[in-house]
Each structure stands twice: as structure tokens, then as C-alpha cells.
């Protein structure tokens with residue numbers, strides 16, 4: 001009997017990110033910053049369903065995408081910038097989702113990834129970010145992108161959750177090339 005073929009060990013990404021995960025600016029004494037968080041939390045509570053507690057695929061955060069689309073965000077980005085933003089990048093979405101899930105009583109840690117991408121995707125994204133006047137440093141190479149996700153300490157086990165894609169981070173072929181857990 002031949003043993004099952006080993007999957008190739010992925011090569012280390014060309015560039016390993018050295019910056020901390022994105023953090024939203026919280027303006028001191030800014031009513032709009034506080035209102036944004038209140039709005040997000042109120043909305044999240046209103047969307048609660050009995051099944052949500054066991055949903056470790058989307059964590060019931062689909063409602064966010066009724067208001068926002070993934071896309072370029074101009075940094076620095078403040079909480080009060082969220083309501084008027086047409087697009088939120090993965091860093092903003094990780095901050096927003098992290099805040100909401102923490103308020104539900106879940107322990108959440110930030111995780112930075114390098115993921116594979118197709119050359120056609122990175123070309124498209126680079127053009128999109130350029131058109132929006134936003135730096136595209138997160139596109140590390142034609143085939144590698146920086147991404148931010150969350151480690152959610154759910155039951156029965158922690159889940160590596162991607163709030164941008166609303167799914168668990170792939171364990172198979174789309175497993176990240178590089179990963180760093182960030183403890184605040």
C-alpha cells in the first residue's frame with residue numbers, strides 16, 4: 001500500500017507583514033464615534049436569532065453586508081467614518097466584527113494572514129485600490145495578499161473566522177501561507 005501523497009509544503013510568502021493589525025481611530029469626545037458603535041451593537045442585537053449562537057460559519061454577521069461592501073478604505077479610519085463608507089476593507093471589517101462579537105461575550109483575537117490569490121485578482125484589486133486613491137501595500141505580490149481575520153473562542157472549539165468572506169478560514173488548498181495571532 002502506498003501512503004497518501006503529502007501536500008507540498010507552501011513556500012514562505014515573499015514579504016511577511018511586520019505591522020500590527022488595523023485599529024480604528026477613536027476620536028476623543030466624538031459623539032459620532034460613540035454613536036457608530038451603539039448603532040452597530042443595537043443592530044446586532046436586533047438581528048439575533050435562536051440559531052445564531054451555534055452559527056460558527058457566519059456568526060450571524062451577514063447583516064453587515066446589507067450596509068457595506070468590501071473594498072478600499074482610506075486610512076487612518078475612524079469609527080465615525082464607518083456609517084458613511086461605501087466600502088470597508090478587511091481591516092475595518094475585522095475591527096467592526098471583533099467589537100460586535102466581543103460585545104456578545106465572545107473572546108476574540110486578531111489574526112493576520114498571507115493568502116494566495118490569482119494573478120487576475122491581484123491585478124483587478126490593484127487597479128481598484130489605485131482608482132480609489134488608496135495604497136495597495138496589502139497586495140504583497142501578484143499571487144500573495146495580506147488579510148485580517150479573527151480567532152473566535154466559540155464552543156466547542158476556537159474558530160478562525162473571516163468576517164470579510166463570512167466563513168471559516170480554509171483548512172484545505174486555500175489554507176493561508178502565513179499566519180500570526182495578535183494578542184492585544
Ligand SMILES: [Zn+2]
Nearest residue numbers: 027030033080
Ligand atoms: Zn469620530
